[in-house]
Amino acid sequence: MPIDDAKPLRADAARNRARIMAAAEQVFSERGPAASTEEVANRAGVAIGTVFRHFPTKADLLRAIMKDLLARLVSDVDDLRRGSEPGDALFAFFTNLVAHSARQKTVIDLLAAAGSELNVPDAVGTLERSVGGLLRAAQQAGTVRRDVGLAEVMALLVAVCQGAVQAGWPADLQTRTLAVVFAGLAPR
Amino acid sequence: MPIDDAKPLRADAARNRARIMAAAEQVFSERGPAASTEEVANRAGVAIGTVFRHFPTKADLLRAIMKDLLARLVSDVDDLRRGSEPGDALFAFFTNLVAHSARQKTVIDLLAAAGSELNVPDAVGTLERSVGGLLRAAQQAGTVRRDVGLAEVMALLVAVCQGAVQAGWPADLQTRTLAVVFAGLAPR
DNA sequence: GGCTAAGATGAGCAACGACTCAGGTTCACC
DNA sequence: GGTGAACCTGAGTCGTTGCTCATCTTAGCC
Numbered sequence: 174m175p176i177d178d179a180k181p182l183r184a185d186a187a188r189n190r191a192r193i194m195a196a197a198e199q200v201f202s203e204r205g206p207a208a209s210t211e212e213v214a215n216r217a218g219v220a221i222g223t224v225f226r227h228f229p230t231k232a233d234l235l236r237a238i239m240k241d242l243l244a245r246l247v248s249d250v251d252d253l254r255r256g257s258e259p260g261d262a263l264f265a266f267f268t269n270l271v272a273h274s275a276r277q278k279t280v281i282d283l284l285a286a287a288g289s290e291l292n293v294p295d296a297v298g299t300l301e302r303s304v305g306g307l308l309r310a311a312q313q314a315g316t317v318r319r320d321v322g323l324a325e326v327m328a329l330l331v332a333v334c335q336g337a338v339q340a341g342w343p344a345d346l347q348t349r350t351l352a353v354v355f356a357g358l359a360p361r
Numbered sequence: 362m363p364i365d366d367a368k369p370l371r372a373d374a375a376r377n378r379a380r381i382m383a384a385a386e387q388v389f390s391e392r393g394p395a396a397s398t399e400e401v402a403n404r405a406g407v408a409i410g411t412v413f414r415h416f417p418t419k420a421d422l423l424r425a426i427m428k429d430l431l432a433r434l435v436s437d438v439d440d441l442r443r444g445s446e447p448g449d450a451l452f453a454f455f456t457n458l459v460a461h462s463a464r465q466k467t468v469i470d471l472l473a474a475a476g477s478e479l480n481v482p483d484a485v486g487t488l489e490r491s492v493g494g495l496l497r498a499a500q501q502a503g504t505v506r507r508d509v510g511l512a513e514v515m516a517l518l519v520a521v522c523q524g525a526v527q528a529g530w531p532a533d534l535q536t537r538t539l540a541v542v543f544a545g546l547a548p549r
Numbered sequence: 550g551g552c553t554a555a556g557a558t559g560a561g562c563a564a565c566g567a568c569t570c571a572g573g574t575t576c577a578c579c
Numbered sequence: 580g581g582t583g584a585a586c587c588t589g590a591g592t593c594g595t596t597g598c599t600c601a602t603c604t605t606a607g608c609c
Contacts, residue, residue: 183576183585209566220588225568321541328538332524336516339523350516353509357545371606374556397596408558413598 190227192217198238202277206235235282242279243300246270250303260316263307264355267330271347274334281334301327318360329354378415380405386426390465394423423470430467431488434458438491448504451495452543455518459535462522469522489515506548517542 182190196217200208210231214221228234249269253262274280301323308326311317333354337347370378384405388396398419402409416422437457441450462468489511496514499505521542525535 185576186586189587210568211566221567222569222588223586226586229568231567318544322537324534325537325541328524328528328530328534329521329541331528332520332538333517335523335527336520340516340519342516346512346516349510349513350520353513353517353542353545355545356506356549357541357543361544361549371555373606377557398598399596409597410558410599411556414556417598419597 186227189217189219189223193219193224193227193234194238194241197234198241198279201235201238201282202279205278206282210234238279239282243297246300247303250300250307254307254310258316259307259310259314263304263311263317264351266304266307267333267354268347268351270330271333271337271351272344274338275342275344275347278338281331281338304330315360317358321358326358374415377405377407377411381407381412381415381422382426382429385422386429386467389423389426389470390467393466394470398422426467427470431485434488435491438488438495442495442498446504447495447498447502451492451499451505452539454492454495455521455542456535456539458518459521459525459539460532462526463530463532463535466526469519469526492518503548505546509546514546 193213197213200213200216204212210224211221213234214224217224224234228237250262250266253266256262257265270280304327305323308317308321308323312319333350336342336350342350381401385401388401388404392400398412399409401422402412405412412422416425438450438454441453444450445453458468492515493511496505496509496511500507521538524530524538530538
């Protein structure tokens with residue numbers, strides 16, 4: 174099975190598609206998913222019709238962006254896991270994600286999509302499996318308490334990201350808040 | 362200065378105002394603040410014009426509800442503080458708030474209003490002061506680490522509530538997630 | 550009971566946003 | 580260069596929502 178979907182796009186179509194996705198990521202990151210499709214079109218330098226040709230529905234656009242973002246997150250987890258001790262990797266991933274969330278609303282929209290109507294095709298599932306691997310490794314290494322489950326960890330991840338983005342936490346508050354969470358995850 | 366605002370309402374007006382607020386609390390709790398004013402009017406059994414006579418703006422309605430809810434939250438904190446040891450009281454308040462959030466979106470809308478455009482007249486400020494009192498007492502009693510600040514505690518409160526409401530955590534996940542947070546707040 | 554100002558009503562207005570489509574433009578292949 | 584299909588354009592449709600206002604109703608007071 175091919176990695177990408179069916180038909181090859183014409184050169185101009187491919188260019189526009191890329192522009193639209195870039196613009197959409199920007200716009201939705203700044204204004205949240207309620208931002209208008211027209212603003213995306215403007216920022217991309219195309220007509221609204223073009224946006225709807227590539228993404229028949231606003232939800233499709235959102236989904237596409239989130240799928241993209243998800244792929245990056247999963248690869249982040251994998252990189253961290255290769256590069257450092259599992260406990261550190263888990264905490265580093267947490268920290269990075271929160272820092273990103275504070276600037277990019279898209280991150281939390283993705284995470285919130287876990288149980289929402291806009292179902293990114295098992296997007297969060299993949300991320301969850303990835304984080305789960307990290308968690309188990311960290312527990313085996315003794316850096317994280319053995320009696321916490323993946324569900325709580327994901328829940329805390331979502332929660333802290335959401336808090337950070339909604340309230341716009343400054344960097345030092347992010348750090349101090351995460352310190353409490355990490356203390357809660359560490360073995361006594 | 363009078364506790365309530367200026368003029369006494371006519372009997373029917375007072376009745377309608379109460380109905381509208383009750384309906385609004387229900388509707389916004391279920392559907393979030395994006396729910397339409399018309400649905401509030403329907404549920405209250407009045408015409409839309411009546412809603413706008415009492416609350417000139419949708420934002421005014423939201424504000425009124427949140428002010429109300431805030432008063433209840435603050436009195437909850439005070440009750441708990443009187444009834445139990447400060448550390449337990451703080452944890453109990455956390456737990457209650459999260460449980461409420463899971464059902465009532467209004468709670469997190471209020472908390473999120475901390476730095477938002479819809480400024481509930483220093484609403485969150487009052488709550489923050491109240492929780493701050495609890496926190497200091499708990500720290501003096503040795504139930505909570507002395508090196509955590511009010512800002513982090515409020516941040517965690519917001520975050521966990523937000524997570525709970527957005528993702529609709531079941532009761533046991535709420536419990537397990539809060540357990541991690543409480544472990545993080547406890548002295549080592 | 551009669552009066553009047555406060556209040557209620559709901560059709561309607563204006564703004565906005567998702568989405569469409571008839572017509573013009575451009576790529577890609579020969 | 581010619582041709583046709585893919586693609587782009589943007590004015591327009593349709594549904595929704597916050598809010599208004601002319602008209603009718605009613606509480607409260609004598």
